Amino acid sequence: MPLDTSARxxxxxxxxxxxxxxxxxxxxxxxRKLDAALILTLANQIGDLAILREALALSRAAIAPSKxxxxx
Amino acid sequence: MExxxxxxxxxxxxxxxxxxxxxxxRVVIVGAGPVGLSLAIDLAQRGIAxxxxxxxxxxxxxxxxxxxxxxxxxxxxxxxxGDPMVAKGVTWRRGKVFRGPDLLxxxxxxxxxxxxxxxxxxxxxxxxxxxxxxxxxxxPGIDLRWRNEVTDIVPDPxxxxxxxxxxxxxxxxxxxxxxxxxxxxxxLRTRLGIEFAGETFExxxxxxxxxxxxxxxxxxxxxxxxxxxxxxxxxxxxxxxDIWRIDLQLGPKADAEEEKRPEIVRARLAAMLGxxxxxxxxxxxxxxxxxxIENFVHGRVVFCGDSAHQVSPFGARGANSxxxxxxxxxxxxxxxxxxxxxxxxxxxYDLERGQAADDNIRHSTRSTDFIAPHSAAEARLRDATLALxxxxxxxxxxxxxxxLSIASVYHTPLSTPDADxxxxxxxxxxxxxxxxxxxxxxxxxxxxxxxxRFTLLCAQHVTTLTLPLPVEMVAISETDxxxxxxxxxxxxxAARYDATPGCxxxxxxxxxxxxxxxxxxxxxxxxxxxxxxxxxxxxx
Numbered sequence: 001m002p003l004d005t006s007a008r009x010x011x012x013x014x015x016x017x018x019x020x021x022x023x024x025x026x027x028x029x030x031x032r033k034l035d036a037a038l039i040l041t042l043a044n045q046i047g048d049l050a051i052l053r054e055a056l057a058l059s060r061a062a063i064a065p066s067k068x069x070x071x072x
Numbered sequence: 073m074e075x076x077x078x079x080x081x082x083x084x085x086x087x088x089x090x091x092x093x094x095x096x097x098r099v100v101i102v103g104a105g106p107v108g109l110s111l112a113i114d115l116a117q118r119g120i121a122x123x124x125x126x127x128x129x130x131x132x133x134x135x136x137x138x139x140x141x142x143x144x145x146x147x148x149x150x151x152x153x154g155d156p157m158v159a160k161g162v163t164w165r166r167g168k169v170f171r172g173p174d175l176l177x178x179x180x181x182x183x184x185x186x187x188x189x190x191x192x193x194x195x196x197x198x199x200x201x202x203x204x205x206x207x208x209x210x211x212p213g214i215d216l217r218w219r220n221e222v223t224d225i226v227p228d229p230x231x232x233x234x235x236x237x238x239x240x241x242x243x244x245x246x247x248x249x250x251x252x253x254x255x256x257x258x259x260l261r262t263r264l265g266i267e268f269a270g271e272t273f274e275x276x277x278x279x280x281x282x283x284x285x286x287x288x289x290x291x292x293x294x295x296x297x298x299x300x301x302x303x304x305x306x307x308x309x310x311x312x313x314d315i316w317r318i319d320l321q322l323g324p325k326a327d328a329e330e331e332k333r334p335e336i337v338r339a340r341l342a343a344m345l346g347x348x349x350x351x352x353x354x355x356x357x358x359x360x361x362x363x364x365i366e367n368f369v370h371g372r373v374v375f376c377g378d379s380a381h382q383v384s385p386f387g388a389r390g391a392n393s394x395x396x397x398x399x400x401x402x403x404x405x406x407x408x409x410x411x412x413x414x415x416x417x418x419x420x421y422d423l424e425r426g427q428a429a430d431d432n433i434r435h436s437t438r439s440t441d442f443i444a445p446h447s448a449a450e451a452r453l454r455d456a457t458l459a460l461x462x463x464x465x466x467x468x469x470x471x472x473x474x475x476l477s478i479a480s481v482y483h484t485p486l487s488t489p490d491a492d493x494x495x496x497x498x499x500x501x502x503x504x505x506x507x508x509x510x511x512x513x514x515x516x517x518x519x520x521x522x523x524x525r526f527t528l529l530c531a532q533h534v535t536t537l538t539l540p541l542p543v544e545m546v547a548i549s550e551t552d553x554x555x556x557x558x559x560x561x562x563x564x565x566a567a568r569y570d571a572t573p574g575c576x577x578x579x580x581x582x583x584x585x586x587x588x589x590x591x592x593x594x595x596x597x598x599x600x601x602x603x604x605x606x607x608x609x610x611x612x
Contacts, residue, residue: 005464012469013438016457020441023449031449062459062467 003054077130079202083219089243094233097123098409100247102222102234102260106137106197107377107394108253109204113151114402116213117524120409123245124208125236129218131205134354135196135281138309138317139388142182143479143503144395145189146583150524153207154189157200161193162310167292169473171458173299177468181476186508186564188517192476194311197391225250225263231372249405250373253394258379264370270363271437273384274324275444277358278331282316282341284350294473296443296458300344305443307386307473315353318344319385321444328357360384360440362433368397368422376401381429386439386474389432396479397425403524403581407605412541417606420486428480435475442472479503479584486580488587488600497570497588504583507564509548512555518565521546521558524581526601530592531566532573533557537594539601543578580604 009015019038023031043052088095099115101108104126112124140148140157148154165182168175181191208214223242224235231248252260261268288310295306307319320340322331330336337355342348364381368374377394401421407413445451460467479502487500498505507518522529527544528537534547534556547557548565550573560566569577569588578586578600587600602608 005466007466007469009466009469012466013435013472013475016442016453016470016472017438019453020450023447023453026449028448031447035449058460058463059456062456062463 003051003058005058076133078133078198079131079205081129081205081218083129083239084217085238085240086215086217086220086243088245089238089240091243094244094246096246097121098247099123099249099251099405100125100234100245101251101253103252103254103258103377103379104201104205104208104216104218105253105255105377105394106200106204106391107398108251109201109208110147110151110395111251111253111376111398111402112208112214112216113153113204113211114398114524115406116208116211117151118402118406119213120406121213121215123215123217123247125217125220125222125234127219127221131198131201133198134356135198135311135315135317137197137200137388137391138194138311139392139476140193140195140200141388141392141477142187142189142191143477144392145193146506146519147395147399149189149519150399150583151207153203156203157195158189158193160199160203160312161195162290162312163190163193164290164292164310165191166289167294167473167476169471170293170295170298171461172297174462176296176458176461176471186517186562187506188508188519189506192388194309194317196311196315199312200391222254222259225260225373227264227371227373229371248372248409251401252373252375252379253377253398254379256378256382258375260373261365261375261379264373266365266370266375268363268365268382270361270382270433273360273362273440273444274446275359275440276322276324276326276328276331277360278318278320278322278337278340279354279356279358280318280320280337280341281311281353281355282318282350283314283353284316284345285314286316286345296471296473298344301340305473306344316350320344322357326357331357362437362440364426364429364433368425368429369418374401374405374418374421376425380425381433383432383436384440385436386443387432387436387476388474389436389477392477393425393428393432396428397421399582400425404606413605414607420484420606424480424482424484424486427482431480432477439472439474443474482584486586486604486606488578488596488603490588491596492588492590494588495570498568498577498585500585500587502585504577504579504585505568507560507568508562509565510552510559510561516558518548518558519583522579522583524583526581526586526604527579528592528597529565529569529571529577529579531569531571531575535576535592537592537597539594539598541601541605543597543601549573578604 099122101124221237226233232250293308304321309317368380376397383389404417482501530547552559576592577588586604
């Protein structure tokens with residue numbers, strides 16, 4: 001099963017908001033720790049190394065400087 | 073910049089000012105902005121005389137609210153001013169969202185045909201108000217009093233007394249119902265000590281209207297981190313008469329007075345436009361707020377529009393929700409005044425429009441937070457969303473430059489829950505959908521046919537029913553059955569309403585669905601009508 005990049009939430013704004021709210025009131029260091037904990041929790045929920053690998057590759061590509069990203 | 077008067081009106085002494093005691097009126101509306109004027113017109117068309125008080129005697133420059141949504145235009149059609157608004161305004165439905173120098177995505181707010189009104193028009197608020205004033209002046213029953221500033225209100229169970237200041241000195245009036253349409257700085261709200269609670273966003277935004285000749289498409293353009301305004305956002309809208317609205321995020325620490333200086337504004341806009349061939353029409357710097365009062369109804373005092381709720385401008389939910397407030401209130405107040413409905417019907421205005429306000433505040437808060445993140449963590453999340461959006465559709469759907477105003481669906485005891493199976497269609501509580509129909513060889517729209525009264529849309533044929541209140545009957549058939557039945561030649565009504573022969577939709581006077589039936593039966597329609605008037609209240 002490949003990585004699904006289509007919108008899977010019926011209300012994507014609500015999902016985004018939930019993550020934003022989880023960060024409210026945290027210091028920046030705490031926020032980074034929260035993100036790390038969330039990544040590991042969600043990776044376990046996916047439970048599939050191939051999908052995790054694809055998700056990591058997509059994220060690496062997204063944060064690359066735009067002239068590199070433009071080639072894909 | 074001082075706001076110059078664009079349209080000037082005259083103070084006129086009212087006979088009420090020569091009375092010994094306060095004159096009595098059934099309905100007094102405070103505030104002649106788009107909301108108060110729309111309400112006055114709606115009530116006057118329902119045969120209810122109103123006094124409309126405004127503290128000024130002019131409409132000033134500054135376009136302020138410029139985006140008017142399809143549902144608002146449909147309401148203004150019912151008020152007799154849809155055509156001049158749309159003729160004067162610029163029509164649009166497309167938007168573009170940019171990140172840095174690149175186009176991230178485009179959207180189309182109304183990709184299907186068969187709608188009389190467009191997704192949006194842009195029109196300066198001063199034109200909107202001027203059309204509304206002209207319409208109000210043409211109707212009997214509207215006593216519009218300029219330079220009548222309400223300074224105090226004393227409520228009691230049967231109404232309220234208002235203290236009013238004029239150029240000729242003070243006087244007072246009594247009203248059975250007072251409708252506060254007096255804006256974000258509502259005097260009535262302050263005098264009644266009602267809390268206006270919510271969130272103020274730290275970021276400041278520069279709003280500028282400029283006049284220039286530009287050969288650009290008529291669409292909404294939004295930029296995240298554009299090259300001409302790095303690290304911040306920009307928004308651009310076309311208005312009529314070569315006026316353009318530009319909205320630039322300035323950040324939380326900007327010096328508002330400095331930023332309003334014409335040479336500073338011109339330099340920012342020249343960087344954006346790539347030239348300086350424009351005139352500044354209006355400049356302002358804002359901190360946006362999202363807040364509401366807890367109850368929109370305080371005894372016989374009812375709050376509509378910005379006096380009741382305030383949102384940030386991303387999504388065009390301010391004036392649009394105010395006009396939709398008055399469409400919700402007018403028919404209810406009319407039924408209560410004619411004693412065809414219990415006074416408790418007004419409580420459903422608070423319930424239904426409170427839901428709409430919560431929707432609007434939720435959407436505009438999410439948009440504003442996305443555009444102006446509160447912390448480094450939120451900024452990282454937002455930037456990651458924008459970065460992923462170039463690669464993945466799910467992230468594109470999370471990019472939020474404003475979710476544009478659509479009519480709210482009410483979860484209300486006035487609705488009769490579906491008893492039959494429906495595959496889509498327009499559910500109870502939702503606003504009617506338009507459709508193009510034919511009659512006598514001519515095309516016409518459903519929104520034009522449906523009057524602001526209870527209406528039964530019957531698929532296929534007209535039925536004779538005996539109901540306790542007047543209900544307009546509209547018959548629509550997919551086959552051409554002659555001039556008494558509207559012909560759904562393009563099957564738009566059938567598709568949008570999941571309509572099958574024999575089914576019916578009961579519409580409230582504000583065009584929201586009260587109930588729907590697969591097969592017309594008089595007792596069920598009578599019960600639904602009674603419930604829609606608040607005579608049989610069920611808990612939801």
